[in-house]
Amino acid sequence: MTSTDITPGIHPFRIDFPQSDLDDLHQRLDRTRWPDELPGVGWAYGIPRDYLRELVRYWRHEYDWRAAEARLNEWPQFTTEIDGARIHFAHIRSPEPDATPLLITHGWPGSIVEFTDVVGPLTDPRAHGGDPSDAFHLVVPSIPGFGLSGPTRDTGWEFTRVAAAFAALMKRLGYQRYGVQGGDWGAAVSRELGRAHPERVIGAHLNLLPGSYATTEPTPEELAALSADERERTLASWRRAQEWSRDEQGYADIQSTRPQTLAYALTDSPVGQLAWIAEKFKQWTDSRDRPEDAVDRDLLLTNVMLYWLTGTAGSSGRIYYERAHADYWGKPSELSTTPTALAVFPRENFVLLRHIAERTDNIVRWTEFDRGGHFAAMEEPDLLIADVRAFFRELRAAG
Numbered sequence: 537m538t539s540t541d542i543t544p545g546i547h548p549f550r551i552d553f554p555q556s557d558l559d560d561l562h563q564r565l566d567r568t569r570w571p572d573e574l575p576g577v578g579w580a581y582g583i584p585r586d587y588l589r590e591l592v593r594y595w596r597h598e599y600d601w602r603a604a605e606a607r608l609n610e611w612p613q614f615t616t617e618i619d620g621a622r623i624h625f626a627h628i629r630s631p632e633p634d635a636t637p638l639l640i641t642h643g644w645p646g647s648i649v650e651f652t653d654v655v656g657p658l659t660d661p662r663a664h665g666g667d668p669s670d671a672f673h674l675v676v677p678s679i680p681g682f683g684l685s686g687p688t689r690d691t692g693w694e695f696t697r698v699a700a701a702f703a704a705l706m707k708r709l710g711y712q713r714y715g716v717q718g719g720d721w722g723a724a725v726s727r728e729l730g731r732a733h734p735e736r737v738i739g740a741h742l743n744l745l746p747g748s749y750a751t752t753e754p755t756p757e758e759l760a761a762l763s764a765d766e767r768e769r770t771l772a773s774w775r776r777a778q779e780w781s782r783d784e785q786g787y788a789d790i791q792s793t794r795p796q797t798l799a800y801a802l803t804d805s806p807v808g809q810l811a812w813i814a815e816k817f818k819q820w821t822d823s824r825d826r827p828e829d830a831v832d833r834d835l836l837l838t839n840v841m842l843y844w845l846t847g848t849a850g851s852s853g854r855i856y857y858e859r860a861h862a863d864y865w866g867k868p869s870e871l872s873t874t875p876t877a878l879a880v881f882p883r884e885n886f887v888l889l890r891h892i893a894e895r896t897d898n899i900v901r902w903t904e905f906d907r908g909g910h911f912a913a914m915e916e917p918d919l920l921i922a923d924v925r926a927f928f929r930e931l932r933a934a935g
Contacts, residue, residue, distance in 0.1 A: 564805070564807075608838075620689065623677055639702060640717045646839060651674075654917045667925075677705065682848055766891060812849070
């Protein structure tokens with residue numbers, strides 16, 4: 537798609553925030569009011585002050601938003617209105633005419649920035665040492681309420697509504713058959729697209745499957761039916777779920793109940809917004825001491841900038857509230873017949889279990905890796921690219 541070949545209702549878009557927004561950010565960073573901190577507690581109580589001070593110093597004096605903006609603007613970007621919401625998306629067509637259309641969706645606290653290092657190899661494998669038959673036409677949307685697709689103006693934007701909007705987007709772009717990929721909320725959206733539109737979605741590649749882990753303590757009868765390896769994995773899954781509930785669930789509880797109250801702090805304080813996001817990039821990645829062990833520092837800050845500059849801390853958090861108050865919340869997932877692949881990274885937030893995933897999904901590929909975490913496209917782009925290519929290659933071979 538070029539600027540001279542635009543579908544009606546789709547408008548070219550270019551990221552270009554005014555300098556006054558950047559000046560305001562710098563002034564706020566310069567006036568940060570820092571809290572006290574207990575000595576020697578590391579990350580146990582949240583993001584450490586010394587680390588955050590250094591990250592803020594870098595953000596203020598070394599990070600180059602204009603360079604990041606230019607890099608994002610290398611992707612052709614557009615906006616359109618669907619179901620009353622403005623939806624922003626990048627549409628990067630492959631030079632290979634027979635490329636497979638692929639919708640790839642981010643999660644929270646992510647953005648399209650997550651896919652910086654996978655877009656080139658997926659759209660143009662020939663230029664990256666790959667097989668041109670593995671090429672994809674990529675559609676990379678911002679979830680309504682997030683970043684450049686936000687804020688939303690009405691209630692009800694939970695993941696099934698997002699999936700319906702993205703199905704309409706793909707139809708508007710002329711793609712009748714396509715694949716989907718995602719992690720976090722992107723996994724929920726992608727799975728729902730496959731479940732609701734199996735005649736259009738050729739395959740769903742996920743690096744998380746909601747609910748495919750032990751949410752209740754396994755009974756002796758359940759464990760007895762499993763192999764020794766799967767039995768141990770199931771117990772590990774249950775232990776991890778308990779740890780998550782105790783140590784990690786708080787952010788989701790707040791965003792599921794009072795996202796508006798939280799929004800005042802995050803929209804007013806760039807350091808607050810940074811801390812809220814960067815802590816997750818430490819806790820949820822295959823990192824040791826800081827997020828930069830797993831993800832590029834500039835990409836992390838660019839991701840934060842999309843939340844800050846668009847003022848969408850609150851509207852992005854509302855997806856948790858809408859899910860928690862939807863009529864399907866707490867009920868079993870509806871069955872999906874779409875061929876589904878799971879790329880399982882060891883530092884994912886939950887220990888995923890194939891025997892649970894297969895109760896509700898048509899799992900045809902299950903790949904376990906020895907490194908990587910929740911933000912797979914940023915942490916281990918080469919592993920994710922190879923698995924996406926292999927999955928859709930298998931589907932093509934199967935006819």
